[in-house]
Amino acid sequence: MKRKWYLTITAVFLVMGILLSLQFRAQENFASGLTMQRTENLIAMVRDLSSKRQNLSFEILDLTERLTAQKQAERDDKQLVSNIANEMNKLNIITGATELIGPGLTITIDRYMPILYIDIINIVNELWAAGAEAISINDQRVTANSAIFYAENSNNVFLTVNNHTIDYPVVIMAIGDAANLEKGLTIPGGIMDNLALFGAYPVLEKKDETTVVARNDTPHFYFLKEYKPEDTSSSESKPAANNQIHND
Amino acid sequence: MWILPLLGLLAGAFIGSTLTYEVPPTYIKYMSIAVLASLDSVLGGVRALLENDFDSTVLLSGFFTNALLAALLAYLGDRLGVDLYLAAVFVFGVRLFQNLANIRHGLLSQLRNNKQEK
Numbered sequence: 432m433k434r435k436w437y438l439t440i441t442a443v444f445l446v447m448g449i450l451l452s453l454q455f456r457a458q459e460n461f462a463s464g465l466t467m468q469r470t471e472n473l474i475a476m477v478r479d480l481s482s483k484r485q486n487l488s489f490e491i492l493d494l495t496e497r498l499t500a501q502k503q504a505e506r507d508d509k510q511l512v513s514n515i516a517n518e519m520n521k522l523n524i525i526t527g528a529t530e531l532i533g534p535g536l537t538i539t540i541d542r543y544m545p546i547l548y549i550d551i552i553n554i555v556n557e558l559w560a561a562g563a564e565a566i567s568i569n570d571q572r573v574t575a576n577s578a579i580f581y582a583e584n585s586n587n588v589f590l591t592v593n594n595h596t597i598d599y600p601v602v603i604m605a606i607g608d609a610a611n612l613e614k615g616l617t618i619p620g621g622i623m624d625n626l627a628l629f630g631a632y633p634v635l636e637k638k639d640e641t642t643v644v645a646r647n648d649t650p651h652f653y654f655l656k657e658y659k660p661e662d663t664s665s666s667e668s669k670p671a672a673n674n675q676i677h678n679d
Numbered sequence: 680m681w682i683l684p685l686l687g688l689l690a691g692a693f694i695g696s697t698l699t700y701e702v703p704p705t706y707i708k709y710m711s712i713a714v715l716a717s718l719d720s721v722l723g724g725v726r727a728l729l730e731n732d733f734d735s736t737v738l739l740s741g742f743f744t745n746a747l748l749a750a751l752l753a754y755l756g757d758r759l760g761v762d763l764y765l766a767a768v769f770v771f772g773v774r775l776f777q778n779l780a781n782i783r784h785g786l787l788s789q790l791r792n793n794k795q796e797k
Contacts, residue, residue, distance in 0.1 A: 439735035450689020457702035
């Protein structure tokens with residue numbers, strides 16, 4: 432009998448404990464839930480949350496603005512890089528850093544023809560004048576720094592371009608409108624007529640595709656500096672005077 | 680000899696707090712009335728022990744049927760639109776205090792008897 436009440440009471444207390452703690456927790460959760468909050472608290476919570484939300488949306492706006500600014504800057508950078516690359520290509524073509532290909536005219540001069548360096552200069556000048564875009568003589572590119580001259584030793588006189596001797600046959604290649612180039616050389620009283628007087632008959636050949644080699648040596652500049660006009664915004668009085676001088 | 684039931688209560692509380700089960704919010708009301716009824720039954724059992732007419736069958740049956748019936752009645756009251764919930768709270772509340780008073784009386788008389796025997 433004694434043992435039995437013990438066990439019963441213990442079992443009942445155990446169940447009681449479980450029930451109580453479950454109910455405790457449930458009630459606590461329920462009371463802290465939104466449905467049990469007072470209206471004032473709910474209003475305050477809504478206000479708080481909506482102001483937070485507003486702040487966050489402002490932040491989103493701000494961040495998207497910054498993102499677009501960054502993207503714009505990146506695009507500008509890319510634009511800049513591609514512009515520079517284009518510029519560089521153009522400069523490479525102009526300064527003769529790259530080999531070029533295009534339709535044009537070749538002028539072949541053989542050893543037996545009585546031709547001096549000055550005639551070569553005339554031919555080249557005439558080609559430029561007739562609209563040649565790039566000219567090479569054998570394996571030498573004619574650039575802004577090119578010199579066409581002669582060199583001699585005890586036996587012989589050599590033609591030189593860019594201080595390199597040129598072997599016969601001398602082949603001048605010019606890229607441009609082939610018909611125009613040819614006409615430029617062959618007009619009556621022009622260079623071809625002139626050379627014919629001396630019994631020199633260079634061979635002209637129009638080609639659909641001629642190759643103009645790249646220059647072999649890069650020019651080095653030790654003395655020259657780029658001239659930059661003074662900035663007009665930095666000081667007001669001086670540039671006015673300078674500008675006047677320039678205009679004169 | 681009261682230690683074992685107390686341990687049982689603590690163990691029950693511990694088990695209940697470690698359980699992941701959550702009472703659904705709609706049943707919290709009925710659960711609370713069931714807890715009240717079972718609390719009343721337990722106190723009634725303790726009082727019976729002190730008055731020496733303890734019967735485990737009565738306690739166990741009372742414990743569970745009271746709890747279930749109280750919850751059911753509260754539920755029915757809600758369905759019918761009558762606040763039987765309040766009636767249950769009232770009845771069990773009164774009985775709870777009566778039981779507590781009886782337990783106090785029982786304990787006091789036991790103490791007095793012990794003193795007189797000495």
